[in-house]
Amino acid sequence: MKIQSNNVLLLIQFLTLHSLIVLSASQDFDFFYLVQQWPGSYCDTQQGCCYPKTGKPAANFGIHGLWPNRNDGSYPSNCDSSNPFDASKISDLTNQMQSDWPTLACPSNDGLTFWGHEWDKHGTCSESVLDQHAYFSTALKLKTQIDLLNALQSEGIQANGEKYSLSDIKDAIKGASGYTPWIECNNDSSGNSQLYQIYLCVDSSASGFIECPVFPHGSCASSVEFPSF
Structure with missing residues (x-):
C-alpha cells in the first residue's frame, strides 16, 4: 500500500511539474504577429501552388498564422507536444477557415495539415x-x-501585376487600420520582388491590434509587384 501511495505521489509531482513547464513555455511571449499572405504571390513562383480540394480560393489575403513573438525578435515554438492538433475541436470553424485560411501547398489537400502545423508550432x-x-x-x-x-x-x-511603391502600400494599410504593417516580399519566377505577406501586431491577450514592438528581418525592393490571382 505504501509503495502504491508513493507511486501516486510521484505521478502527481510529475504532472504538476509538466503543467508548470507547459504554462511557463506558453507564457513566454510578448505579442502576436497576425500574418496574411497574398495567394497570387504564393503561386507566382517557380515552386508554384495547388488549389485546395474545395477549389480555387477567393482573390483575397488569407491567414498564414497567428504567431507568438517576443520583444527581442525571437519567438517560442512547438511548446506542448502533449496537446497536438485535433480537427474535431474546430469542426464548427472549418467552412470559414477554408475561405479565410486556405492552403495552397502541393499536393492539393483539405487544409488540415497546414492548420495542424500552425497549431503545433505556434498555437501551443x-x-x-x-x-x-x-x-x-x-x-x-x-x-x-x-x-x-x-x-x-x-x-x-x-x-x-503592376508595380507599386512599397511606402504607398504601407501608408494605405496604416491609413485604413491605424497601425504600421511589416511587408514581406518574395520573388516571382522571373526574379521580380512581389508583395507576399503582411504582418500586423496583436497584444499578448490576443484582444486587439497594437503597434509592432519589433519587425522581422528582411526587406523588399522600393517598388513591388502586386500579382493577380
Whole structure:
C-alpha cells in the first residue's frame, strides 16, 4: 500500500511539474504577429501552388498564422507536444477557415495539415491565453477587423501585376487600420520582388491590434509587384 501511495505521489509531482513547464513555455511571449499572405504571390513562383480540394480560393489575403513573438525578435515554438492538433475541436470553424485560411501547398489537400502545423508550432505556445478552438477563432475574427485588400484598393493599389511603391502600400494599410504593417516580399519566377505577406501586431491577450514592438528581418525592393490571382 505504501509503495502504491508513493507511486501516486510521484505521478502527481510529475504532472504538476509538466503543467508548470507547459504554462511557463506558453507564457513566454510578448505579442502576436497576425500574418496574411497574398495567394497570387504564393503561386507566382517557380515552386508554384495547388488549389485546395474545395477549389480555387477567393482573390483575397488569407491567414498564414497567428504567431507568438517576443520583444527581442525571437519567438517560442512547438511548446506542448502533449496537446497536438485535433480537427474535431474546430469542426464548427472549418467552412470559414477554408475561405479565410486556405492552403495552397502541393499536393492539393483539405487544409488540415497546414492548420495542424500552425497549431503545433505556434498555437501551443499561446495556451495560457488561447485554447485550440480560441486560437483559430481569434485569428479569423482579427482578420475581419482590418480588410487589407480593400485598404489597398481604396488607394488605387490593385492586384493586376503592376508595380507599386512599397511606402504607398504601407501608408494605405496604416491609413485604413491605424497601425504600421511589416511587408514581406518574395520573388516571382522571373526574379521580380512581389508583395507576399503582411504582418500586423496583436497584444499578448490576443484582444486587439497594437503597434509592432519589433519587425522581422528582411526587406523588399522600393517598388513591388502586386500579382493577380
